[in-house]
Amino acid sequence: AQSVTQPDIHITVSEGASLELRCNYSYGATPYLFWYVQSPGQGLQLLLKYFSGDTLVQGIKGFEAEFKRSQSSFNLRKPSVHWSDAAEYFCAVDFNQAGTALIFGKGTTLSVSS
Amino acid sequence: DAGITQSPRHKVTETGTPVTLRCHQTENHRYMYWYRQDPGHGLRLIHYSYGVKDTDKGEVSDGYSVSRSKTEDFLLTLESATSSQTSVYFCAISDPQGGYGYTFGSGTRLTVV
Numbered sequence: 001a002q003s004v005t006q007p008d009i010h011i012t013v014s015e016g017a018s019l020e021l022r023c024n025y026s027y028g029a030t031p032y033l034f035w036y037v038q039s040p041g042q043g044l045q046l047l048l049k050y051f052s053g054d055t056l057v058q059g060i061k062g063f064e065a066e067f068k069r070s071q072s073s074f075n076l077r078k079p080s081v082h083w084s085d086a087a088e089y090f091c092a093v094d095f096n097q098a099g100t101a102l103i104f105g106k107g108t109t110l111s112v113s114s
Numbered sequence: 115d116a117g118i119t120q121s122p123r124h125k126v127t128e129t130g131t132p133v134t135l136r137c138h139q140t141e142n143h144r145y146m147y148w149y150r151q152d153p154g155h156g157l158r159l160i161h162y163s164y165g166v167k168d169t170d171k172g173e174v175s176d177g178y179s180v181s182r183s184k185t186e187d188f189l190l191t192l193e194s195a196t197s198s199q200t201s202v203y204f205c206a207i208s209d210p211q212g213g214y215g216y217t218f219g220s221g222t223r224l225t226v227v
Contacts, residue, residue, distance in 0.1 A: 034216070043204060043218040044157075090156060092216075101147060101172060102206075102216060106156035 002026055002095045006105035013081050014113050021076040021108050023091030032094035033074040034102065035065055039087045047089075050074065061085070086112045117141040120205050120219040127226055133192040135222050137205030139185075143217075145208040146188040148172075148180065150201040151221070157204065163188055195226045 003026045013019050025031065032051050036044040048059025055067040065076045074091060088109050092102040119138045127133050137146060145164055149157040149172075159172030161180040169180050177199060181189045192199055205219040 036218075043220045044206075046215060046217075049215065092157075101159050101162050103159070103173075104149075104157040106154060 002093070002103055004091055004093050004103050004105040006089075006091055006108050008108045009106070010109045010111065012111040012113055015083055016080050019076075019078045019081045019085070019110070021089050021091075021110070023074045023076065023105060025072050025074070025091075025093045025095075027072070027093075027095050029095075030067075030069060031096075033065075033067060034092040034094070035059065035063070035074070035076045036090045036092060037061075037087050038090065038107075044090065047076070081110075081112055083112045083114065086110055118205060118207055118217055118219045120203075120222050122222060123220065124223045125225070127195050127224070129196060129226055130194050133195050133224065133226075135190045135203055135205075135224070137188040137190070137219060139188075139207045141207060141209070141217070142185060143207040143209040144185075145210070146182065147206040147208070147216075148178075148188070148190045149204045149206065150174065150199075151204060152201050160190065160203075192224075195224075197226050200224060200226045 005024045034049045035047040038044045047063050048057050050057045050067050058064050063078050067074050088107045090107045091105040117140050121136045147162040148160040151157050158174045160178050163169045163182040179191045203222045206216045208216045
């Protein structure tokens with residue numbers, strides 16, 4: 001079955017430190033890949049997306065993600081975390097590349113310590 | 115997001131009563147979706163629509179029905195609410211012609227007592 005895995009349920013990072021959130025997906029072909037962020041009590045905001053081409057994509061708020069086909073991964077990174085980055089992060093995959101529906105990982109909660 | 119509105123934002127209802135949640139968009143996007151969000155489960159797709167009167171089931175559709183009589187409105191109905199349907203419900207829209215960006219509403223927090 002098609003699935004999206006975010007191995008880390010909760011991560012704590014010091015302010016100013018680098019961040020990497022992991023995402024792996026099932027399936028052999030190259031799907032469309034997304035990262036969303038959700039602040040408490042809010043809806044989801046799109047950080048970045050990958051469809052094809054350059055495997056390193058830039059997003060908003062200083063985030064980037066790298067697609068690695070061989071590892072079926074799409075990890076999210078940020079060089080220097082700010083306290084305002086504390087939120088829940090979701091990886092999502094459109095396996096059919098048809099815009100029919102996204103399948104979400106279960107999310108990673110990021111805490112930022114001072 | 116200004117282009118998508120969910121109503122109500124909060125609702126408390128009793129077990130066994132029908133409940134309808136509304137999603138309204140002003141973006142003229144073809145696709146609309148209903149997800150539920152529960153701790154430890156992320157977002158799970160309930161139903162989606164790919165056009166007026168065209169809908170399909172998602173991963174967790176049991177106990178839910180949907181209707182889309184106009185492009186801008188997508189209704190989610192809980193036929194007979196149960197406590198297991200206590201959740202936060204999100205509507206989303208997308209336009210494949212516009213780059214597959216999904217836009218989410220602010221959510222409806224539903225409590226079934």
